[in-house]
Amino acid sequence: MSSLLFPLLILALLVPMFLGMRKQKKALAATSEMQDSLQVGDRVQTTAGLYATIASLDDDTVDLEIADGVITTWSRLVIRERVVETAETDEYDDDSISEIEESAADTEIRLTKES
Numbered sequence: 260m261s262s263l264l265f266p267l268l269i270l271a272l273l274v275p276m277f278l279g280m281r282k283q284k285k286a287l288a289a290t291s292e293m294q295d296s297l298q299v300g301d302r303v304q305t306t307a308g309l310y311a312t313i314a315s316l317d318d319d320t321v322d323l324e325i326a327d328g329v330i331t332t333w334s335r336l337v338i339r340e341r342v343v344e345t346a347e348t349d350e351y352d353d354d355s356i357s358e359i360e361e362s363a364a365d366t367e368i369r370l371t372k373e374s
Contacts, residue, residue, distance in 0.1 A: 294338050297321070302342040305333065310342060 297303070301313045303323070311323035314330050321335050 290339075293341060294335055297335075297338065297341070302344060303338050304340050304342050305337045306339045307337065 297313060297316060299313050299315060302310065303313060304310050305323075309323070309325060311325045311331075314322040314324045316322075316335075319335055320332050321338065322330050322332050324330050
C-alpha cells in the first residue's frame, strides 16, 4: 500500500500543473489571434489601461490615437483587448418624461389611499 502512495502523490501534483499549462497556452493563443486580427479604426485597450483607436499598423508596432491628433507608437504586444462600443441609450423626449411623471404620481396616489 505504501508503495503506491508516492506515485499517487506525484500524479496528484502533476495533473493540476498540466491542466494549468493547457489553460494558459489557450489564453495566449487567443490573445495572439486577437492581436493578429487588429485593423485600423479598431478601439482597443492596452495593458496599461489606455483606451485608444488604432491609427496604423506595422509588423511589430501599432500607432494609437489617444486623443484627436495625438498619436503614439506602441509595441503590438501591449494590446490587451478590442473594445466593443455599447449602443448609447435613447434619450427621453418631453412626452416620455411626462408619462413617467404621471405614472409615478398615480402610483403615489394609490399608495396613500390604501394606507
